[in-house]
Amino acid sequence: MISKPYPCQFNFSAGPAMLPKEVMEKAKDEFLNWNDTGMSVLEMSHRGKEYMSIFKKTEENLRELFNIPNNYKILFLQGGAITQNFMVPMNLIQGEDASYIVSGYWSKRTFNDAQVFGNINLAASSESDNYLTAPKYEDWNFSPTDKYIHFCLNETIHGVEYFEDPNIENVPIVVDMSSTILSRQVDVAKYGVIYAGAQKNIGPSGLTLVIVRDDLIGYSQKETPTTFNWKIQSENDSMINTPSTYSIYMAGLVFNWLLDMGGLDVIEKKNIQKSKMLYDFIDNSEFYYNEINKSNRSRMNVPFRMIKDELTMKFVEDAELAGLYQIKGHRLVGGLRASIYNAMPIEGVEALINFMMDFELKNK
Numbered sequence: 001m002i003s004k005p006y007p008c009q010f011n012f013s014a015g016p017a018m019l020p021k022e023v024m025e026k027a028k029d030e031f032l033n034w035n036d037t038g039m040s041v042l043e044m045s046h047r048g049k050e051y052m053s054i055f056k057k058t059e060e061n062l063r064e065l066f067n068i069p070n071n072y073k074i075l076f077l078q079g080g081a082i083t084q085n086f087m088v089p090m091n092l093i094q095g096e097d098a099s100y101i102v103s104g105y106w107s108k109r110t111f112n113d114a115q116v117f118g119n120i121n122l123a124a125s126s127e128s129d130n131y132l133t134a135p136k137y138e139d140w141n142f143s144p145t146d147k148y149i150h151f152c153l154n155e156t157i158h159g160v161e162y163f164e165d166p167n168i169e170n171v172p173i174v175v176d177m178s179s180t181i182l183s184r185q186v187d188v189a190k191y192g193v194i195y196a197g198a199q200k201n202i203g204p205s206g207l208t209l210v211i212v213r214d215d216l217i218g219y220s221q222k223e224t225p226t227t228f229n230w231k232i233q234s235e236n237d238s239m240i241n242t243p244s245t246y247s248i249y250m251a252g253l254v255f256n257w258l259l260d261m262g263g264l265d266v267i268e269k270k271n272i273q274k275s276k277m278l279y280d281f282i283d284n285s286e287f288y289y290n291e292i293n294k295s296n297r298s299r300m301n302v303p304f305r306m307i308k309d310e311l312t313m314k315f316v317e318d319a320e321l322a323g324l325y326q327i328k329g330h331r332l333v334g335g336l337r338a339s340i341y342n343a344m345p346i347e348g349v350e351a352l353i354n355f356m357m358d359f360e361l362k363n364k
């Protein structure tokens with residue numbers, strides 16, 4: 001049993017990440033007895049009328065919140081974002097060509113995972129720039145005969161984000177939005193396929209959201225297992241087998257929370273405010289720094305380092321004593337990282353900045 005003398009005040013984990021307090025309270029209130037049914041959502045048959053009502057409403061609310069046109073199917077799948085590294089080519093490539101953009105760890109892994117499925121072209125990469133920037137849309141070197149182009153909208157580890165939607169009409173775009181989905185409105189119609197693991201900005205782990213344009217469904221290679229097949233999943237309302245029922249319910253509570261606050265334009269303003277506060281503080285400091293190209297700095301994941309890099313572990317330990325958890329950078333890149341998704345209140349960012357000032361004073 002791990003007991004913590006200094007409990008978590010604010011959780012900066014990259015994922016699974018903190019959830020909105022209001023959502024957690026609602027889930028707690030309904031935990032044993034949902035809507036006077038005498039059942040917990042955890043115990044419900046996914047095909048029963050109680051659960052079906054939750055499921056339908058969740059889908060409708062997401063369509064409204066994210067402004068998803070009617071010619072897109074919404075799938076509630078499992079396997080995480082990584083499983084889409086295989087499902088995307090299995091459902092689209094037909095042994096032919098596709099182009100991939102590499103702008104950080106996740107998109108590179110996606111590019112590597114796709115290799116066995118067809119001719120995988122590296123259309124652009126910022127690896128040689130140490131991922132301090134993301135390759136500009138104009139510089140993507142794809143072919144009009146590609147079955148699709150894949151890229152990652154926000155690189156969670158490197159903290160590199162695209163803030164505009166690409167404007168490419170002749171080739172469908174497949175995008176990994178795991179760590180930025182619902183942080184702002186995007187133009188869904190600019191994409192062929194959008195996917196995201198839930199555990200950053202949507203809800204608990206165990207759920208993967210896939211939003212696919214109708215006309216891209218039905219091209220899977222013949223060996224594709226049923227649970228991996230977008231067409232079969234979409235014809236069966238994502239229930240060719242048991243879906244991740246409780247995670248979907250929790251995601252539904254998060255969608256309601258966002259709709260109640262006024263939708264994605266409202267949360268976007270908050271996200272801009274929170275990330276600006278933190279980046280401004282870092283930029284004005286001679287103790288902390290962030291080297292990412294300013295136009296690509298992620299609003300969700302803010303990596304930073306100290307000039308005195310050797311103090312990193314001390315920073316992490318002291319932060320935990322101050323109730324600020326999970327501030328360590330990813331093991332691949334080291335340093336520090338604050339993930340400030342939708343659920344992170346502005347008070348959390350203020351507490352982090354106050355702690356950073358204090359740490360600097362004590363250790364400079």
Ligand SMILES: *Cc1c(COP(=O)(O)O)cnc(C)c1O
Pocket residue numbers: 015079080081082083106152154155156176177178179197198200
């Ligand atoms: C977390 C993450 C993944 C991996 O997601 P899993 O759900 O663990 O498979 C992939 N891409 C991005 C951008 C991520 O942030």
